[in-house]
Amino acid sequence: MLIFEHSTPGRRASAQAPATTAAIDLPDRFLRTSDTGLPAVSEMQVVRHYTRLSQQNFSIDTHFYPLGSCTMKYNPRACNSLAMLPGLIDRHPLAPEDHSQGFLQMMFELQEMLKAVTGMAGVSLTPMAGAQGEFAGIAMIRAYHDHRGDDERDEILVPDAAHGTNPATAIMCGYKVKEIPTDAHGDVDLEALKAAVGPQTAGLMLTNPSTLGVFERNIMEIARIVHEAGGLLYYDGANLNAILGKVRPGDMGFDVIHMNLHKTFSTPHGGGGPGSGAVGVAERLMPYRPIPVVEREGDRYHWLTEDDLPQTMGRLSAFAGNAGVLIRAYIYMRMLGRAGMPRIAEFATLNANYLMKRLEAAGFDTAFPGRRASHEFIVTLQRQAKELKVTAMDFAKRLLDHGIHAPTTYFPLLVPECLLIEPTETEPKEVIDGFVEAMTAIQQEAETAPDTVRQAPHTMPNRRFDEVTAARKPDLRWQPDAG
């Protein structure tokens, strides 16, 4: 039932917003006469309703969640409770600098830690999500070329394995997109890259390790090719967890990077946000950083705005980005510390390689069996799809019945019937072994009782949905006369 269906006119949560006798002395033409449609329910009804809704979700706190490219690691509770302390939770964004030194210190230290772990010259914390960080990155590349009068450069190169946000971002920044193919070993095709660069190249967007779960071994050569053609190199930090503390994007030659703080630095996924897409830049892009940025002078902290950074690419949000998320990332990084950073990459990689080997031993086909897994790897079920008519989607749905959230399915698009699997470093060995057992059991079922897999899930609140009708005749809000 929906909350509206619990609604009874006259019922309210009366401890909230006490009654007021204040009259509203505004002219009629400004005033509402219609209903708002908000539900009229008691406080306990609200609590019971949303508590029960929460119990219908899979989450990291309740289930193994090996979603490739999403880095579903444990979200430490201290990050949340400390971020909600008075002084942090109730500070107005426009409070004077005297009343902001604590917050500004935290932001400055976060900028410094992110610079150190990525090897970049400067950081801006304002982009509110990975996609906004990408936008900032490409916009900065554009500002750099525009400022130098280099107007011929109208093309961004993107590997065909890239996440969809990459080409979408390039278009939003007014660029054309050219795709570069990946070779059979999972590396960007160097010959194709050489043929594609030229005076029209503004830059290349890359993630390393790539979306295929393997390290881009020719990265130094790729950087050289792009830089020699006058282009800049953009790093999509979605997979930073695989190399954190082991390799730094700045050392690989990247000019600008975005980080996903909600992946690598364990801020909560929250059912789909809020995230944070902080960006890091090499020296030559420092003037273009999105504002505001925090600076320190002596022991005082202050904001840098458009007056201090006249060539800034601009503002991306009303204030300073997702501050509460940034505070959580700060606390996480402080708890991990210098020694903790590389351990994240080490154990994420250990877990992924162990799981990959065990799945291979269990008879599953991986996309790049001859290569090391990064923090994630791809299993392809095209053989099962062809021979047994059981697809990656079917496996994914049956995993739900085993109490495991499915890995990422059908991404990257290059590998048919794929599962992109990322265990993360916070999962213990027995949970990973449990995943192998579940996959083995489902494979058995696919061979002997395939319909059970094809019609999975069987134990969830719902069976598979008719997404076609939902898209043809969209029903996007509840209405009182609807059934």
Added chain:
Amino acid sequence: MPFIPHTPEEIEQMLAVIGVDDIEALFDEIPTDIRCHSLDGIPEAASEMEVAREVRRMAARDSGALNFIGAGAYEHHIPAAVWELATRGEFYTAYTPYQAEASQGTLQLIYEYQTMMTGLTAMDVSNASLYDGASALGEAILMAVRVHRRSKSKKILLPQSVHPAYRDTAETIVRHQGIELVSLPVDAASGRVDPASLEAFSGEDITALVIPQPNFFGVLEETDALTAWAERNGTLVIGLVNPFTLGILKPPGEWGGDGADIVCGDGQPLGAPLSSGGPYYGILCCKQAHVRQMPGRLVGRAVDADGKRGFVLTLQAREQHIRRSRATSNICTNQGLVVTASTIHMALLGPTGLRNAAAASLANTRQLVERLAPRGITPRFSGEYFHEVALRFDRPVAPLLAAMAKQGVLGGYDLGQTDPALADTLLVCVTETKNDADIDRYVEALDNALES
């Protein structure tokens, strides 16, 4: 090792299965000359207890002041249940609901949010949220250009009564799309756009007109008159609203004859704490005809294989992960957790609570204005105001605000920061969180500041 559970025995077993001697071997594909050898810029690891001590100290530095600043971020009472529920692990640590069967909690909640937001704004469709109000304005402008196929000009009328940071953000977002943001002046006396000033654009191909309500100065715009002009001129209307006010103010779906075409704004006042500026969330609503051009996620009702109702992400073909370079936007996420909190907040307020909170805010701000009138401090603008007002002084307000801050009162926002001509004017908001004693403190602090 924080949060890493492996024992030495387990590590050995796992390495044996992989067939390597140590973890370092797993990085052997990475060229050695790019390996990182030191992370000097990162302090040593600290226990939860040690970090807590430091964070508490930093938080204490910033706490204690009584806040009367609005200017785009508003302090309202958030019922205790809101964040207790929103930070339940099942909401806090869930991911985007791509596997619908494992995410009915989040999906149903978003559907309820979409319903509440369409009800509040009186529009047909709401998406699952964007990042914040400022970026939502940028997205709304991009959407208006996509939607309005007849219009070729890509000209957007943007009043100077729109929050300056929103204007800057929108400009950043639309910069490379060939869109022209035309600044619409505000009448210096009324503090809002004079509808007659639009006659200068009548007959011109204008793609969209942005109408804020209330505007940055707290003043109410003539939404019916402005919308009527746009309808006559074949111009789309983008409403930019504060949803907290929609329990009392006429919703954008009812402006003019036909209502706004696209609505954006920030949902922060409904359940998001001030939290130094974020995370908040962006609202985006539109008329039914434009739904396929709407960026961001959408949740729809669906029926499963047993005929049982449930919810799914729908119309995803518009989104980046499918359309890629032809997507409506590059946006990938919404502000899930904040929307969760806001939906619960709206359910707890209900229609009566929302109205009461807004009425109390209105009354409190008027009370402060009455208290200050005898001191010759009056509203700068003649236009009606909601719960935020621009007060004019006989001197620059910056030193006054500094003096008040030293007394623990944040007296408002210095409008001179965005327009030097307004250096004698501050923007103040007295929400329902303030009582008579708080207003006394404000007046006392101000009196002290005026004397010094």
Added chain:
Amino acid sequence: MSNIPAELKYTKSHEWVSDNENGTVTVGITDHAQALLGDLVFVELPETGKTLEAEEPCAVVESVKAASDIYAPLAGEIVAVNEKLEDEPELINSDPYGEGWIFKMKLADPDALASLLGADDYAAEADQ
């Protein structure tokens, strides 16, 4: 094996073209294409009267998992669109060569029709 009527012409981007023998052609997408897309949920039709160049994207078909551009096979002007598809996009799946037609266009150069692929050539393309 998908259905590829012999009397029609085809493009590499999976449109079929039928000569109406009055200077106009009817255009839709092939059986192969509709099978790849899956159940269609929406069709964004072009505007009547719009002039297009050859290979210019002019319409969009959308399924749950994909959205594809439809390209004008040749230069010309849109003279009619299949408005039934607004409520019944599934006609493209069930009858791609008949009721699922998408638009009609007046060709700038009627002779250009000959440059399109024949059924056998398209079959070879589609197999790849």
